[in-house]
Amino acid sequence: xxxxxxxxxxxxxxxxxxxxxxxxxxxxxxxxxxxxxxxxxxxxxxxxxxxxxxxxxxxxxxxxxxxxxxxxxxxxxxxxxxxxxxxxxxxxxxxxxxxxxxxxxxxxxxxxxxxxxxxxxxxxxxxxxxxxxxxxxx
Amino acid sequence: xxxxxxxxxxxxxxxxxxxxxxxxxxxxxxxxxxxxxxxxxxxxxxxxxxxxxxxxxxxxxxxxxxxxxxxxxxxxxxxxxxxxxxxxxxxxxxxxxxxxxxxxxxxxxxxxxxxxxxxxxxx
Numbered sequence: 001x002x003x004x005x006x007x008x009x010x011x012x013x014x015x016x017x018x019x020x021x022x023x024x025x026x027x028x029x030x031x032x033x034x035x036x037x038x039x040x041x042x043x044x045x046x047x048x049x050x051x052x053x054x055x056x057x058x059x060x061x062x063x064x065x066x067x068x069x070x071x072x073x074x075x076x077x078x079x080x081x082x083x084x085x086x087x088x089x090x091x092x093x094x095x096x097x098x099x100x101x102x103x104x105x106x107x108x109x110x111x112x113x114x115x116x117x118x119x120x121x122x123x124x125x126x127x128x129x130x131x132x133x134x135x136x137x138x
Numbered sequence: 139x140x141x142x143x144x145x146x147x148x149x150x151x152x153x154x155x156x157x158x159x160x161x162x163x164x165x166x167x168x169x170x171x172x173x174x175x176x177x178x179x180x181x182x183x184x185x186x187x188x189x190x191x192x193x194x195x196x197x198x199x200x201x202x203x204x205x206x207x208x209x210x211x212x213x214x215x216x217x218x219x220x221x222x223x224x225x226x227x228x229x230x231x232x233x234x235x236x237x238x239x240x241x242x243x244x245x246x247x248x249x250x251x252x253x254x255x256x257x258x259x260x261x
Contacts, residue, residue: 044220048244051213054182055252058206061193062258068190076187084186088179095175098168105165137183 033112036119040097043090050087053080088133093126160219167216171209178209194259203260210252218245 053075060071074080100118103109109118148158185196196202221241229237 041220041224044217045224048217048221051217051248055210055248055255057186058193058197058255058259059251061190061197062255065190068193072190084183091175091179095172099172102165102168133179133183137180137186 032119033115036097036122040094040101043094043097046090047087047094050083050090053083085130085134089126089130092129092133093122096122096125096129160223164216164219167212167219170212171216174205174209174212178205181205197256197259200260203256207253207256210249214245214249218242221245 057068057071057075060067075084100109100122103118104115109115145158150156181196181202185193188196197206218241222238225234225237225241
């Protein structure tokens with residue numbers, strides 16, 4: 001009966017397609033699993049910024065007092081604090097998501113309920129570990 | 139009956155024609171970094187904000203120098219392969235080749251600069 005209605009509609013109006021159209025961007029709902037996976041890539045690649053600042057600071061310390069004064073001023077400024085705080089968050093997120101990846105690779109936790117729990121664990125855990133890191137090293 | 143092993147059939151396949159080598163390297167370096175990075179973050183964070191003499195003394199210690207060298211080398215190789223994978227997903231043709239070369243070169247340059255700093259501080 002449904003098919004008959006569909007057939008009738010297709011003759012008078014626009015053709016209805018019953019198969020899922022994907023990606024349907026207007027109603028697309030991002031999933032926690034895909035978003036936490038993409039975030040792993042973003043944080044991993046973004047860590048290059050903090051690495052550049054850290055290595056510049058190390059090279060300057062090895063080179064001499066003037067070079068260190070310049071690099072240390074940047075590394076300990078509000079800009080340096082921002083870069084290293086974001087790097088800590090990115091690093092801990094990438095760390096936890098990497099452990100999750102190893103767990104997935106071993107064939108565990110692949111059902112949606114567990115995968116979503118692990119996603120929340122990566123998001124929440126990275127914030128907690130970042131706060132702990134900042135408290136310890138400040 | 140299959141005469142070829144699973145591994146033999148994977149060799150030469152994959153988008154880069156290198157089989158499972160890339161995936162396996164990322165697994166190995168990820169485990170290595172998982173053990174080393176927390177200690178290194180603590181050392182780096184504690185050293186940051188100190189005077190130049192304190193920084194040089196910290197990174198001149200054998201354990202700290204070796205750990206920092208390992209984190210830099212393994213971390214930059216992990217980055218080079220991860221960034222290559224990202225570039226291969228989003229860029230094509232000459233742009234892809236150029237960006238992959240840039241990512242790998244940057245990784246080596248950062249590693250060399252860091253090791254120079256460590257050698258100078260340790261000796």
